[in-house]
Amino acid sequence: MSKRYGIVYMGSKEKILDTIDYIFQREYQKKYFIDLFAGGFSVSGFALQRTKFEVISNDINPYVMGLHREILSGGQDLEQVKYDWISREHFEAVRDNPEKFDNWYVGYVLNVWSFGCNQKDYLYAKDLENDKKALHHAIVFNDFTLINGNLIFEGLNIPETITTVDFKKYPNTKRLAFMNCFKSFIKRQEGYTSYEQLRRMEQMENLSQMIHLGVIKRNITHLDRLCLFEMDWKELYNGLDQNGILNDAVIYCDPPYEDTKQYQFGEDFNYEEFWEWFRNSPHAIYVSSYKAPEDIQPINFALKQVNLDNGNRSNERITKKKKAVENIYWNGKGNPSPTFLDQLFNI
Ligand SMILES: C[S@@+](CC[C@H](N)C(=O)[O-])C[C@H]1O[C@@H](n2cnc3c(N)ncnc32)[C@H](O)[C@@H]1O
Numbered sequence: 642m643s644k645r646y647g648i649v650y651m652g653s654k655e656k657i658l659d660t661i662d663y664i665f666q667r668e669y670q671k672k673y674f675i676d677l678f679a680g681g682f683s684v685s686g687f688a689l690q691r692t693k694f695e696v697i698s699n700d701i702n703p704y705v706m707g708l709h710r711e712i713l714s715g716g717q718d719l720e721q722v723k724y725d726w727i728s729r730e731h732f733e734a735v736r737d738n739p740e741k742f743d744n745w746y747v748g749y750v751l752n753v754w755s756f757g758c759n760q761k762d763y764l765y766a767k768d769l770e771n772d773k774k775a776l777h778h779a780i781v782f783n784d785f786t787l788i789n790g791n792l793i794f795e796g797l798n799i800p801e802t803i804t805t806v807d808f809k810k811y812p813n814t815k816r817l818a819f820m821n822c823f824k825s826f827i828k829r830q831e832g833y834t835s836y837e838q839l840r841r842m843e844q845m846e847n848l849s850q851m852i853h854l855g856v857i858k859r860n861i862t863h864l865d866r867l868c869l870f871e872m873d874w875k876e877l878y879n880g881l882d883q884n885g886i887l888n889d890a891v892i893y894c895d896p897p898y899e900d901t902k903q904y905q906f907g908e909d910f911n912y913e914e915f916w917e918w919f920r921n922s923p924h925a926i927y928v929s930s931y932k933a934p935e936d937i938q939p940i941n942f943a944l945k946q947v948n949l950d951n952g953n954r955s956n957e958r959i960t961k962k963k964k965a966v967e968n969i970y971w972n973g974k975g976n977p978s979p980t981f982l983d984q985l986f987n988i
Contacts, residue, residue, distance in 0.1 A: 644690075644860060645683070645853070645856045645860065646658075646682065646683045646684075646685075646686030646687045646689075646690060646856070646857070646860055646861065647680075647681040647682035647683030647684075647685075647686050647856070647857065648681045648682060648705075648708070648709075648712075648752060648850075648853060648854055648856070648857060649681065649752070649753075649758055649849075649850045649853050650680050650681025650682075650683070650705070650752065650758055651680075651757060651758040651759055651760070652680060652895070652897070652898065653680065653681045653683050654683050654684050654895060654929060654967075655681075655683040657929070657967055658683065658684075658687050660929075660967070660969060661684055661687060661688075661893070662687075662691065663969075663980060663982065664891065664893065664927050664969070665688065665691060665692050665694075666978070666980045667977035667978060667979070667980055667983070668891035668925060668975070668977055668978075669692065669978065670978060671694065671889055671890055671891045671925070671975075672694065672695055672889040672890070673694060673695050673696075673697060673886055673889055673890035673891070674688045674692065674694035674695070674696050674697070674890070674891055674893065675697045675699070675878075675881070675886075675890050675891070675892045675893065676688065676696065676697065676698045676699065676893050676895075677699050677874040677877065677878070677892060677893070677894050677895075677896075678699070678700060678874065678894055678895045678896050678897070679698040679699055679700045679706070679709075680700055680702075680705065680895065681705070681752075682698065682709050682857060682861075684893060684895065685698035685867070686857065686860065686861050689861060689862070689863045689864075689866060689867055690860065690861065690862070690863070693866075694866070694891075695866050695867075695868075696866055696867050696868070697868050697870065697877075697881075697886075697890075698867060698868070698869050698870070699869070699870040699871070699872055699874065699877050700871060701871065701872065701873050701874070701906045702748075702871065702906045703744050703871040704739065704744050704745070704747040704748035704751060705748045705752060706744075706748070706869055706870070706871040707743065707744030707745035707747070707748050707871075708744075708745045708748030708749050708752065709748075709857065709869060710745060710869060711745035711748075711749075712854060712857045712858050713857065713858070713861060713864060713867075715858075716854075716858055718743070718745065718746075719745065719749060719854070722746070722749070723749070723851055723854070724781050724782070724808075724809065726774050726777050726778065727750055727753075727754045727847075728770070728774075729763040729765075729767070729770055731750075732750060732751075732754050732755070732763045732764075733763065735747055735750045735751065736750075736751060736760075736761065749854075752850070753847060753850045753851055753854070754847060758850075764846055764847055766841075768838075769838075769841055769842065771787070771791070772791065772793060772794075772838070772842055773842060773845065773847075774787060775787035775788045775791050775794065776788070776823070776842060776845060777845065777847065777848070779799070779819070780808060780815060780816055780819045780820075780845065780848065781808045781848070782808075783804050783805075783808075792835075793835050793838060793839065796826065796829070796830075797823065797826045798826075799819060799822050799823075800822065802818075803815070803818045803819055803822060806818065812848070812851075812852050812855075813852055816845065816848050816849070816852065820843070820844075820845065823842075823843075824843060826839075827839045827840060827842075827843065874894070874896075874915075875914070875918070878892075878918075878922075887924050888924070890924060890925070891925050891927065891975065892922075892924055892925065892926045892927070893926075893927050893928075893929075894915075894919075894926065894927070894928040894929070895928075895929045895930075896910060896912075896915060896928070896930065897910050898930075898931065899912055899930075899931075899932060916933065916934050916937065919937070919970070919972050920936075920937070920972065922972065922974065923974055924974055924975065925971070925972070925974050925975025925977065926971070926972045926974065927969055927970065927971050927972075928969070928970040928971075929967050929968070929969055930967070930968055930970060931967060931968065932968075933968070933970050937970055938970070939968035939969060939970050940968075940969045940970070940971055
């Protein structure tokens with residue numbers, strides 16, 4: 642599943658879309674797909690592109706939903722700012738005073754410019770910020786003023802074939818070509834005192850994340866089948882029409898991970914209430930999670946994948962794969978169509 646459907650996002654399901662596809666196959670007769678914790682949009686986007694579902698995409702974080710809205714509506718405002726360098730000072734001003742900025746802008750700054758997309762900490766360490774900024778200006782604007790004034794880059798020569806490429810037209814080509822050349826320069830510095838510092842500059846995360854934003858714009862169509870919301874999951878669920886929507890819907894949940902304080906929103910997430918709702922709702926609900934209360938059993942994907950493995954892999958690799966599989970829990974409601982895997986493993 643090489644195509645991407647969402648932005649770079651902490652906890653993104655981009656890598657397990659095959660598993661999500663299994664849900665689509667079971668529930669293809671439904672009309673609505675409700676993604677209650679949409680985050681970086683990968684599952685909602687995948688549903689739009691891969692199925693005929695009407696997609697209801699929701700997340701309590703108004704900034705990230707604002708960013709999706711901005712991108713999906715053409716991204717003109719984002720285009721005006723996305724090449725700018727965002728300093729630590731500006732990042733913190735946006736993070737601490739979000740009400741002073743547009744929601745989509747807060748979503749952009751806090752996702753693209755935060756460490757590990759954690760929406761809280763600035764992307765680059767304090768001692769790297771100026772060096773990264775110098776690289777950013779050289780790659781994006783072909784402006785070498787900061788590189789030339791910085792001893793750590795002494796001896797770095799980027800050929801004209803690369804500097805003349807217009808970043809705005811060919812962002813990925815320019816970034817990759819520039820960084821390859823820069824990495825060769827770093828290798829040549831081995832043994833010098835600057836070497837370790839330079840090695841920490843081998844990636845320009847802000848540029849790869851910024852380029853990845855274009856994915857949604859390019860890969861997502863069928864917007865007439867999409868509705869975006871920024872509500873608490875329970876409020877949205879309670880507000881949806883029982884006969885018109887919920888009876889003909891498959892509900893997908895990817896809530897924040899338990900035991901970790903990670904998202905800007907959802908730190909006080911009530912897991913007990915959530916699982917109680919999962920048990921009692923009369924509608925088909927699927928949950929991606931690493932854990933659940935003891936009485937709730939996952940659909941056993943790890944078993945399916947290991948049993949279907951062709952046996953060429955070493956045991957160690959199979960174990961690694963098993964560990965990487967996130968569980969899917971189904972509340973047993975609705976009337977899904979058994980897939981080939983369901984029939985094979987008698988689910
Ligand atoms: C694991 S992430 C979802 C990732 C998403 N499936 C993807 O592929 O990018 C969990 C999301 O739950 C959201 N969230 C936390 N509490 C929420 C609530 N009460 N209602 C709705 N969304 C909530 C967070 O903002 C976060 O984006």
